[in-house]
Amino acid sequence: MEKDFFEHRLNINRRRFLTNLGAGVGSIALGSLLMPGLFKNRNFSGDQNLAGLADFAPKAKRIIYLFQNGAPSQLESFDYKPKLKEMLGQELPDSVRGGQRLTGMTANQSSFPLVGSFSDFKQYGQAGAWVSDLFPYTSRIVDDLCIIRSMHTEAINHDPALTFFQTGAQQGNRPSMGAWLSYGLGSENNNLPAFTVLLSRGIGNGQGVYSKLWTNGFLDSVHQGVQFSSGEDPVLYLKDPKGMTRTERRLMLDHISQLNEKSFEKFGDPEIRSKIQQYEMAYRMQTTVPEVMDVTKEPDSIIKLYGPECLVPGTYAANCLLARKLSENGVRFVQLYHQGWDQHDNLPYEITQQAKDVDQASAALVTDLKQRGLLDETLVIWGGEFGRTNYSQGKLTHDNYGRDHHPRCFSIWMAGGGVKPGIVYGDTDELGYNVAKDPVDVHDFQATVLHLMGLDHEKLVYKHLGRRFRLTDVAGHVVKDLIA
Numbered sequence: 001m002e003k004d005f006f007e008h009r010l011n012i013n014r015r016r017f018l019t020n021l022g023a024g025v026g027s028i029a030l031g032s033l034l035m036p037g038l039f040k041n042r043n044f045s046g047d048q049n050l051a052g053l054a055d056f057a058p059k060a061k062r063i064i065y066l067f068q069n070g071a072p073s074q075l076e077s078f079d080y081k082p083k084l085k086e087m088l089g090q091e092l093p094d095s096v097r098g099g100q101r102l103t104g105m106t107a108n109q110s111s112f113p114l115v116g117s118f119s120d121f122k123q124y125g126q127a128g129a130w131v132s133d134l135f136p137y138t139s140r141i142v143d144d145l146c147i148i149r150s151m152h153t154e155a156i157n158h159d160p161a162l163t164f165f166q167t168g169a170q171q172g173n174r175p176s177m178g179a180w181l182s183y184g185l186g187s188e189n190n191n192l193p194a195f196t197v198l199l200s201r202g203i204g205n206g207q208g209v210y211s212k213l214w215t216n217g218f219l220d221s222v223h224q225g226v227q228f229s230s231g232e233d234p235v236l237y238l239k240d241p242k243g244m245t246r247t248e249r250r251l252m253l254d255h256i257s258q259l260n261e262k263s264f265e266k267f268g269d270p271e272i273r274s275k276i277q278q279y280e281m282a283y284r285m286q287t288t289v290p291e292v293m294d295v296t297k298e299p300d301s302i303i304k305l306y307g308p309e310c311l312v313p314g315t316y317a318a319n320c321l322l323a324r325k326l327s328e329n330g331v332r333f334v335q336l337y338h339q340g341w342d343q344h345d346n347l348p349y350e351i352t353q354q355a356k357d358v359d360q361a362s363a364a365l366v367t368d369l370k371q372r373g374l375l376d377e378t379l380v381i382w383g384g385e386f387g388r389t390n391y392s393q394g395k396l397t398h399d400n401y402g403r404d405h406h407p408r409c410f411s412i413w414m415a416g417g418g419v420k421p422g423i424v425y426g427d428t429d430e431l432g433y434n435v436a437k438d439p440v441d442v443h444d445f446q447a448t449v450l451h452l453m454g455l456d457h458e459k460l461v462y463k464h465l466g467r468r469f470r471l472t473d474v475a476g477h478v479v480k481d482l483i484a
Contacts, residue, residue, distance in 0.1 A: 054185065058454025059418020059483065060379040061188070063181070064323045064334045066362055067381075069162065070207045070341030073388035073403050074411040074432070076117045076351050079149050080130035081432040084390055085116030092391045096433050103156055105344060105393060106404045112391040114431065115401045118348045129424045134355040137363035138413075143422040144366055144375070145413045146482055150426020150435045153386050153407045153442050158207045158342070161385035161407065164442055166213045168471040175217035175462075177446065178333035180471045181453060182223040184460050189330030192292070193226040196331050198319040202340030202357045204350040209337045218464040220270060225335060228293070228322070229314075292325050306364040317361035324368050327378055341384055344393050345402035366415045379417025379452055386410055390432045409435045412445075418452045420484045443476030451478045 075081060092112040106112070119132045125142035138145075155161035160170035167174035175183070178195035187194035197214045214225025263269075295311065298321070303310060309317040316338050323334045338358060343350045362382055369375040387410025388403035409428045415421070426438040447457040450471065457472045 054454030055456040055459055056454055059452045060416070061377040061453075062327050062330075062332050062334070063178075063379045063381065063417070063449070063453070064327055064336070064365065065177075065381045066320070066323075066336050066358070066365075066383075067162075067165075067338070068341050068358065068384040069209055069337045069339045070158065070205065070343075071161075071384040071386050071388060071405060071410070072341045072354070073117075073343065073347065073351060074149070074409070075388060075390060075403070076119050076134060076347070077132050077355075078130065078147050078411040078413070079409075079428060079432055080121040080132075081116060081390070081428075081430065083116075083430045084114050084432065087114045087431075088116060089113045089396060092431070092433070096429070096431055098434075100408060101156060103405050106389070106391075109393070112389075113396045114390055115392045115396055115403075118399075126422050127424050129422075132355075134352060135359045137360045141363045141366050141415070144370065144415050146415065146419040146421065147411060147413045147424045148426055148440055148445075148482070149409070149411045149424060149428060150437060150439050151383070151387075151410050151412055151441075151445065152435055152439055153410075155386065156405055156407050158385060158405070161405075162207070162209070162213065165385050167215075167217070168443065168446060168473050172212040173215070173217055174469070175219045175223065175471070176214050176225065176335075177449070177471060178214060178225050178335055179216045179219055179223040180450075180460060181333050181455075183219050183462070184450075184455050185332060185453065187330065187332060192326070192329060192331050194332040195223065195225040195335070196326055196333075197225045197227040197335045197337070198322060199227070199229075200314060200316040200319050200336070200338045200357075202316070202338060202354045204340035204354050205342040205344065206339035207342050209339065213337075214335060218469070219462060225333075292329050293322065295321055295325070302368065305368060307360045310361065316357050317364075320361040320365045324365055324374075327369075328372065328374060343388070343402055344404060346400060347402050348400060369416060375416035377417065379419070379449065380415045381412065381449070382414075383412025384410070406433075408433060414482070418484055419482050423482075425479075425482060438481070440479055441475075443472040444479055447472050447476035448479045448482055452483065 075084070090113065092114055097112075117132065119134050121130045121132050122139070123129065124131050124139045125145075127142070129142050129145070129147055131139040131142060153161055153164060155164050155170050163172060163174075164170045166176045168177075176195075178197075182194035185194075195214065199209060211227070214227070216222075216224035295318070302321070306317050306321050309315040310321045312318055316336070319336050319338075323336060326334050340350075340354050340357070343354075366375065366380055369378050369380070387406040387408070389406045391403075392401040393404040394402060409432065426440060427436050428434060429436045450457045450460060457470060457476055457478070461468045461470050463469070
């Protein structure tokens, strides 16, 4: 009864939509452009979201998430704190720390000497955003960026913090953000997965990334992220076995599909249908993936924009270029992980190298999307899982120091996809230890990202084991001041 009522109501909405646009083929074409999922077949199951149908008009169609794994220091990037230089070596006041829990790496330190950034900062853009001289290319695009300096999180160690950002929970086995978007919106290209993953690594201390970060969790396995590698085969086991022709492959898949359908009729397990979809996707990807992964046809101007490393498979620059190609070919969510940001010591040297790895290519990606007319519909996100302390971990010398994990405040930036360009949102105290203005927690960030994609985070729900789950769990609110 409830199902029939919902379908009747949905049909009325479709009819009104087309009527308001006017009758005729032209109106139907316009309707399909404005609402790509308007004519798709959907399965409604009570309180679950209708995959492929946005809740309202989206600002963005797809996301490229440049995750800086290991937590880049906000104090050497986008949060300028001259007071720390003035107080070099002085003890962090207890009143500022406020009894915050520390990691095991600094909990037993006898002192917490404050240390400012070794790098210089300058103001850029109409908003006068402070940017470290470690990021000269990023400083040139600051008018396209929405810099958030008031992020904070609950987790204090890498694995739970990273998992929290990607899945909305600090424990594993929850669907990742990309999987939720695949479930909520479907794919734009039937020949490519809705959710792809690219990995790279810098010279610094690299925290591990694991497949649980791009898992489908309890969603259908068709929503799992597909990892693309830098080797000869971007997707493992995609090629036909030696001696097998495409015709033979097609015939084999047809027979497997028939057997799987019989299994589905007998057992009713929806994962059987998901497997059929995955086999078919792999077959279609055989011709699409090599073309998308080929960067040799890119003009010299693009190679110069991203830098020569974009021609070296597996580098951050190469992955940024591939992210643009995947995104423009309709991949809904492209997730990059760049490891090496965990600078507990030797920070001045290591973060300088890490910044060189990512600065030019990150700025190039935004510029490239903009000049192609794709930035308005593509949300680019840059940031890590938490920040770094304003005091030195271990011994502080005149030319060397390290910073421990700091969940109380850190910086990220976003560009395109409906966020306000050229703004700096939020602020921290003069010592860069606590959020002083406009706090944004991880669930707020996730709710805002889903909103930009046309999804209400409170409605993107999946019932599992008797409970209604969502990416933002039971928290989060949309930060409307970030939205254009």
